[in-house]
Amino acid sequence: MTMTSPQVAARAGAGAPAGQSSRRASRRSWAGWWFIGPFMAVFALVFLAPIAYSIYLSVFRNQLIGGTAFVGLDNYARALGDAQFWSALGRVSLFLAVQVPVMLFIALVVALALDSGRLYGRSFFRISIFLPYAVPAVVATLMWGFMYGTRFGLVGNINQAFGLNLPSPLSSELVLASIGNIVTWEFIGYNMLIFYSALTVIPKSLYEAAEIDGAGQLRVITAIKLPAIRGAIVVASIFSVIGSFQLFNEPSILKSLSPNTISTYFTPNLYAFSLSFSGQQYNYSATVAIIMGLITMAIAYAVQVRGMRKER
């Protein structure tokens, strides 16, 4: 299946495929809108309209006492000087820098192993490693939260069995890593499948050629497979960047177990949520969301540009 065929994926990552016009069926016409139209109509309703409304909100300020006033860009200025916002951003950046590479690396290794044809029980591996993706984040976090327990949880059991004194995975030093573990668990299979699908469509002729040249497995991987699925890697990275910057479900659920190490501004999304829902600060919350959206887009764009440059 070509769901992430390398070339197209790479182009999709670029935002707009180029050089395909020769293959496109019709000349420039509005006909395509008959097909993209329904998607865009619903999209406008559930994404664009609320975003537009948020942008509108972001230039006002509302107070419990005193009502609403137009404040121009004051909310943006406030966000830039908001230490809580920056600490949240720093935290997800760290998360992004560590968790995403680890997760994608494992997913890639698994995909390569499956593709190598050297595994016993390949389809069992494939389906089993994909299964965690089927578990709702709510359920996944509750499960891991239980296992993290140092008294009656799995960590507690291990401590008891081996006479160890492992620190609590929810302590302030480890809580981010523990969340990273849950996210990794949930999404290895998903990313693995993207890579694996891309690998399966690499033309056989390339392998044959390599065979003839006497290239070893490792050489085949570095010289053929990885370059061929770069597009898929770029796309998986972009979706992971977005996922990391929007980290919310896992910390918000774990917070009930560890209220002091997961603050209300633990991630930018949690901060925006808390401002809006606990603090009634819809205007400032909208501002934080818009700034985060811009930063996310910038980083996703950078990932994509970098991915493309390597390919050239």
Place this chain on the structure above:
Amino acid sequence: MSVQTAARPGSAGASSPAKFRTTRLRPARIGRRSRRSLALTLLMGLVLLYSLAPLFWLLVNATKTQDGLLNSFGLWFDGDFALWDNIARTATYDGGIFLRWFANTVLYVVLGAGGATFLAVLGGYALAKFDFPGRKAVFAVVIGAVAIPGTALAVPTFLMFSQMGLTNTPWAVIIPSLISPFGLYLMWTFASEAIPTEIMESARIDGASEARTFFQVCLPLLTPGIVTVLLFTMVATWNNYFLPLIMLKNPDWYPLTLGLNAWNAQAATAGGEAIFNLVITGSLLTILPLIAAFLLLQRYWQSGLSAGSVKE
């Protein structure tokens, strides 16, 4: 289908190192040596263990009573095997509301995921096969909108839906589920690979309308991609949590995730009965249909995947 690869400049063949000859010399088998490796299988076994252990925990604990849950080792079975009793209680608790939630979830999945897949297929087809004004902007806008944290858009979306009289109805859950940016991306890449432009051209020459060309000629070619997108949107809809939480107040319209959360929260209300065992059993019952769908649809993936691999 090899037409596409051949026709495209800059395809994998061209971007791989020149020293490998890309001509086809021998039957495809050679490239894939099937020497099985025990070491690699064991290494992957670790990832497998990591993926399955929490699910095993869920399974084990679904067999325990509320009492056993709190007083026995987490990763092994308790003396009483209460799975059937738990399932019966889960299904009948509070007048059988769990079954109602289950039916709701199925409704949301059928209409939400089905609709999302349909829109994504149409849209992906348009992006891949038509040149229309604004085409380049579409994906950039979609990715950009996805980068805005959804939690901050919740209140504006709620207010808009409320104006339209949609809150507290199934539509409030279904309509936002209709958008799957990742599905759109997948179908875009898939359609550009799977539908030879020539087929479309000849259909048009025969006088077929655009709609007819799509439904009768192109749609069948897209089946493996559609199954994949359906799978992803099903998971997303089945696990949807945050949006229903904001939009629905009437438990009669809850999906399973929200219902389970309500049961979990019940333990924290005065006079509320702690039913962690039912929460866990309910969680297990919630993910079982998805796992079943994976296994069932795996046949299609496999055909999709292998279709890709024999492409050359």
Place this chain on the structure above:
Amino acid sequence: MIKTLTRRGLLQSSAVAAALALGLTACGGGGNAAPQQTVNSDAVEQALQKGGKLTVWAWDQSLKKVAEGFEAKYPNVDVNLVNAGTGNDQYTALQNAISAGSGVPDVAQIEYYALPQFALSKSLADLGQFGAADLDGTFTAGPWSSVQAQGGVYGLPMDSGPMALFYNKELFDKHGIAVPTTWDEFLEAGRALKKADPKAYIANDTGDAGFTTSMIWQAGGKPYQVDGTNVGVNFSDAGSTKFAETWQKLIDEDLLAPISSWSDEWYKGLGNGTIATLSTGAWMPGNLVSGVADGAGKWRVAPLPQWEKGATSSSENGGSSLAIPAASSQAALAYGFLKYSNVEEGVQTRIDGGAFPATAKDLASEKFQNTEFKYFGGQKANQIFAESAKNVPAGWSYLPFQVYANSIFNDTAGQAYVSGTKLKDGLTAWQKASVKYGTEQGFTVKE
């Protein structure tokens, strides 16, 4: 109900709430109270006879039976009881509905600590128009003062949470430790218990805004001063200091189990002797019976330990009221339901269902006082609870933005439980953050 301030639902961080239709008037219409005219209380009776459909948002499960009784008594009324979420989840839903101006219920369950926030924004109807002021003396002092704000009555107390010390008698007996009557003895007992069994803790606490404010309330502290939009926040008074100093010792000596209330570990710990005591509201027995079956017969109830030997001061923790959103078009009918549920027949229905009432008459009744709790080895625990309800210091108030303040407790004061921060400094940080928020919201705040 009584969901306590300590509850932690999945979206706990999200506490929500409050007021403000203002915020989103651009989009929604409702929420602003029309000028209240005084309604003849006959109007309520007429509305009850005429009937109609009432939508009630509440998570208290005992209300189901109350609604049935109400419908039986007034056959023309149809009650639609909806569980729109517990605590903060429901406040979010309510706030959203008020902002949107549609889908607002006729009656909503609101905890005492959150009530001022809704009252201040005029999101709730002043029940004075139905003669609610005449109910003075019907309820115990703590809950009754909690439903008054801005010179009006904004809800009728449904239940209350006079505090008591729940303790695992078996554990105390086993180690020969006396049940503490003062907080100093509590500290001593904690030390002795730790010595006897390093795995046992005198209590669990991971920092909880509701518990902390209740404790300061008992100690006579008044950190919040509220006069309309003039607000004072100050955690350096004597009561707050007493609490902070004692609790600092418990934290420093590692005597508090770092287990969050309402988690499965917590239920486990209460049953297996890891957690020896629980200082909380009188609504707790029902939860022990259903969640800690192992503890049956082992647990007992004692009066809350005192800050000064021989004193009898107590406090309130949790408890909620039923209120009528200003946007309801059937306020008179809704008030009929409130009265039935919280003053008339409904009270007994709810007591039978395990609830702890807020009505003075029922607390004093012989039947209530003599109820024996099998879970507590036949102890007549209601006598202790009723006594506690009488001894709650007057003059306490919550902030008109308490829901938000509580949501950031763990960002500030909670740090004392996991780092080197002193609780006193943590409370000061909480104070500063609350002041900052209040000022941003247009209140006149002084520290």
